Amino acid sequence: MTKFEIRGLRADVLIGEDERQEILKGVDLTINSGETHAIMGPNGSGKSTLAYAIAGHPRYEITEGEVLLDGENILEMSVDERARAGVFLAMQYPVEVPGVSMSNFLRSSVTAVRGEAPKLRQFSKELQGAMKDLAIDPAFAARGVNEGFSGGEKKRHEILQLELLKPKVAILDETDSGLDVDALKVVSEGVNRAKAGGEMGVMLITHYTRILNYVKPDFVHVFAGGRVAESGGPELADVLESEGYERFVKAGA
Amino acid sequence: MTSPSTEPRAHSHGLGGIPFSKLATHGSFDVNDFPVPAGREEEWRFTPLRRLRGLHDGTAVADGTDKVDIDAPAGVTVETVGRDDERIGAAGFPADRVTAQAHTSFEKATVVTVAQGAALERPVTIHRQAQGGTRYDQFVIDVKPLAEAIVVLNQTGTGVRAGSVDIHVAEGARLTLVSVQDWDRDAVDVSQHNAQVAKDATFKSIVITLGGDLVRLSPKVAYKGRGANAELHGLYFTGDGQHHEHRSLIDHNMSNTRSRVEYKGALSGKDAHGVWIGDVIIGEGTTGTDSYEHNRNLQLTDDTRVDSVPNLEIFTGEVEGAGHAAASGRLDDIHLFYLRSRGIPEEEARRLVIRGYFLELVNRIPVEELREEIMAKVESKLAEHE
Numbered sequence: 210m211t212k213f214e215i216r217g218l219r220a221d222v223l224i225g226e227d228e229r230q231e232i233l234k235g236v237d238l239t240i241n242s243g244e245t246h247a248i249m250g251p252n253g254s255g256k257s258t259l260a261y262a263i264a265g266h267p268r269y270e271i272t273e274g275e276v277l278l279d280g281e282n283i284l285e286m287s288v289d290e291r292a293r294a295g296v297f298l299a300m301q302y303p304v305e306v307p308g309v310s311m312s313n314f315l316r317s318s319v320t321a322v323r324g325e326a327p328k329l330r331q332f333s334k335e336l337q338g339a340m341k342d343l344a345i346d347p348a349f350a351a352r353g354v355n356e357g358f359s360g361g362e363k364k365r366h367e368i369l370q371l372e373l374l375k376p377k378v379a380i381l382d383e384t385d386s387g388l389d390v391d392a393l394k395v396v397s398e399g400v401n402r403a404k405a406g407g408e409m410g411v412m413l414i415t416h417y418t419r420i421l422n423y424v425k426p427d428f429v430h431v432f433a434g435g436r437v438a439e440s441g442g443p444e445l446a447d448v449l450e451s452e453g454y455e456r457f458v459k460a461g462a
Numbered sequence: 463m464t465s466p467s468t469e470p471r472a473h474s475h476g477l478g479g480i481p482f483s484k485l486a487t488h489g490s491f492d493v494n495d496f497p498v499p500a501g502r503e504e505e506w507r508f509t510p511l512r513r514l515r516g517l518h519d520g521t522a523v524a525d526g527t528d529k530v531d532i533d534a535p536a537g538v539t540v541e542t543v544g545r546d547d548e549r550i551g552a553a554g555f556p557a558d559r560v561t562a563q564a565h566t567s568f569e570k571a572t573v574v575t576v577a578q579g580a581a582l583e584r585p586v587t588i589h590r591q592a593q594g595g596t597r598y599d600q601f602v603i604d605v606k607p608l609a610e611a612i613v614v615l616n617q618t619g620t621g622v623r624a625g626s627v628d629i630h631v632a633e634g635a636r637l638t639l640v641s642v643q644d645w646d647r648d649a650v651d652v653s654q655h656n657a658q659v660a661k662d663a664t665f666k667s668i669v670i671t672l673g674g675d676l677v678r679l680s681p682k683v684a685y686k687g688r689g690a691n692a693e694l695h696g697l698y699f700t701g702d703g704q705h706h707e708h709r710s711l712i713d714h715n716m717s718n719t720r721s722r723v724e725y726k727g728a729l730s731g732k733d734a735h736g737v738w739i740g741d742v743i744i745g746e747g748t749t750g751t752d753s754y755e756h757n758r759n760l761q762l763t764d765d766t767r768v769d770s771v772p773n774l775e776i777f778t779g780e781v782e783g784a785g786h787a788a789a790s791g792r793l794d795d796i797h798l799f800y801l802r803s804r805g806i807p808e809e810e811a812r813r814l815v816i817r818g819y820f821l822e823l824v825n826r827i828p829v830e831e832l833r834e835e836i837m838a839k840v841e842s843k844l845a846e847h848e
């Protein structure tokens with residue numbers, strides 16, 4: 210049983226040398242293992258900032274609050290320590306790292322997170338299986354990390370990493386954006402496989418309700434003006450679907 | 463058609479009214495045609511003359527020896543010839559005083575010929591181990607029509623070296639030349655590669671510079687027919703106090719020729735100095751030139767210095783593509799963030815990104831065994847700086 214708590218989180222985006230802007234204005238949210246929380250909200254409300262700030266992206270700086278994983282403040286950890294502690298961020302725009310092969314990267318990552326190097330043969334079998342589940346061509350393993358991948362290919366590889374790393378908490382930042390329905394199904398199945406053990410908490414950030422047909426949320430939160438503006442059950446998504454975010458945009462402004 | 467403005471010519475200035483390239487397409491075989499450089503000249507302003515050990519002012523005494531082992535598969539002839547062999551110097555003039563000095567002073571030249579239509583079963587490997595002293599050398603690599611060859615020039619050891627490698631890639635032939643400057647830390651090497659690329663031929667140059675106190679390498683390409691293609695790839699890792707200078711010149715003196723220049727370096731440690739000069743001339747009256755050059759530098763510490771200068775001279779309006787780019791900077795923190803966000807510790811993430819940066823270039827070497835050998839050299843150099 211894992212408890213992931215965000216308490217009074219405030220964060221700035223660093224724009225230039227002396228320029229910054231506050232984006233997160235006091236976020237509170239608790240996610241227990243086995244729960245899926247959808248974070249929905251208008252563009253520019255700070256959803257992605259929340260994801261990046263938790264992961265420790267260098268362009269964001271946390272000014273107040275804490276993020277606790279089973280009582281331990283992960284904000285005091287380095288980026289890689291957070292990942293090894295069990296926090297995973299599937300990025301909206303995964304980064305291309307030229308010349309570093311996907312297989313080499315994945316092996317290094319799995320080794321770091323599991324604390325020991327997996328046996329080569331075992332790992333390659335595991336990798337091949339996981340790639341097959343996500344309908345990824347095995348040839349991608351030899352390519353540079355995300356190098357020249359299409360948007361959909363990048364998203365599949367994010368979920369591939371999710372399945373290999375088995376985090377305690379997964380933050381999925383608009384994993385559905387830019388996917389056609391077939392790709393959306395494949396990716397959603399991957400998320401559901403990772404959830405199946407009931408040991409992972411999920412923060413599912415999305416602008417649209419479409420993915421919620423495949424990955425069922427237990428809670429839905431509306432994010433507006435840099436904080437959680439309203440929380441409810443799955444039915445809240447339907448309200449947002451029919452009414453839009455207008456009322457929250459006004460409230461947040 | 464050829465372009466009168468960019469043909470190699472004897473060292474003389476002010477020939478009249480023809481627009482004349484300011485870049486170093488002129489030259490001479492005679493060292494006395496070049497004044498002793500003082501350091502402010504365009505072609506010398508980045509080079510620390512004092513560290514040339516007299517190569518530039520006539521005070522160096524040719525007293526050095528090399529141990530040279532050549533492994534040549536069937537289809538390849540290797541000859542040692544005297545100064546009067548007409549194949550020497552046929553690919554272009556020395557463009558600076560040091561290279562002219564080498565041409566004036568060398569005693570024997572090595573000529574490697576790949577027979578017409580030959581497809582070699584393995585690369586030609588020239589192991590050159592410098593055993594101290596000063597020495598001037600000339601190499602000629604002559605690839606006959608439709609032949610396909612990889613030539614590796616693997617240079618190690620210590621000493622002060624200057625010279626030329628003349629390269630002829632005949633019609634329809636393909637040559638990959640891998641030149642490795644893996645000198646001892648105190649070596650000095652000033653050399654010029656002159657490539658003549660014929661109709662429908664492809665010349666690929668891969669330059670790997672890791673060692674030495676001072677390395678100044680000038681690869682030059684000129685074309686002899688349409689459809690000729692040249693790709694110059696360079697990798698350098700420059701450590702504390704090392705000076706690595708690469709000066710490429712592509713002379714698009716014919717129509718429908720292509721060139722790509724890609725040089726990537728990393729610098730680490732006090733006064734590591736990397737210089738890249740990328741000259742491209744697109745000659746008068748030519749059409750359909752496709753050219754692109756770029757240089758990237760990874761400055762791993764703040765006390766390093768980079769000079770990166772692309773020069774394009776275009777004498778025609780009929781160009782298919784002519785571009786250049788140069789960028790120098792530190793490791794991309796977003797790359798590091800991505801790897802670290804997957805649990806990979808910072809030091810390991812740095813290692814992965816730096817290796818990836820070089821692997822991109824090393825992967826252009828056509829033979830896997832050779833790629834691994836080169837990467838192992840790069841690895842051991844990297845390890846010194848971690």
